[in-house]
Amino acid sequence: MNIKKLSLAGLFVALAVSLSGFFIPVGAAKCFPIQHMVNVLSGVILGPVYGVGVAFATSLIRISMGTGSLLAFPGSMIGAMMCGVLYMKSRKMTHAFLGEVVGTGLFGALASYPVAALLMGREVALFAFVIPFGVSSIAGSTISVLIIKALERTKVFQLIKM
Template identity: 50%
Template sequence: MNIKKLTISAMFISLGVVLGNLVYIPVGISKCFPIQHTINILSGIMLGPFYSTSIAFLISLIRNIMGIGSLLAFPGSMIGALLAGILHKKTKNNYMVAIGEIFGTGIVGGLVAFPIAKYIMGKEVLALFFVYPFILSTVGGAIIALIIIKAFGQIKDRQSLL
């Protein structure tokens, strides 16, 4: 285990849980959380797919245990984080990472949220109900992440940060 990666992961998890109380957009039975998407992109670039997916899972888990999250946070955040990390590993292009997060969370996560809402949560929703709000939230988070990346300089090699 890499202590620096674990420390950065703990920082991202803490930020995700704390800021989850402050910044979210309620949409029906879901809570859209743009900061989660910012964290997914930054952790995907800095730490890679395993850590970014683990961070997304733990933020969702802690927020749900605290009663401030939604079960729908799991599929969206984890799929987006995984794609963000994989795309950074393959392309090293921060814009592709953002697009991966938007596609993974907004479209794939939005579609995966449907059976969770219907069969686990017992809510009657249309299959595409979550796609639009998830995309909006993810685009907002991607913009924030890209601004942070620009402000701190282009993150080209995640290993140089560690």
């Protein structure tokens, strides 16, 4: 286990949890652009495995604190995985951005349907979460790309990249 990666993952979880009070209510879901920002940052800097771990830990803590819902699990974890894998394969920020947006905004939203219907007892349409998850993931991913571009200009990105 890489202590540097684990420490940075812990910082990403702390960042996402501490800023979890910032949300945008869109339709039936609370959308957290900070989670998507952290998904891209952790997926790009730490890779897909740690990115999914950060998303899982953040979702678990937020649910435990009452600031999140079960919908956080499929959305954030699928988005973090796709973002990390696409960036790892291409080394392009546009692919990381698209991985998060498509992973969370489409696949995560569709995976949230059975969670909402079966575990939360909500009657929702299959595509009910696509727009809110998509809006949130576009906003958060855009913020993360701007942060990474700024880090690249200051050479900090090369220091923290794993």
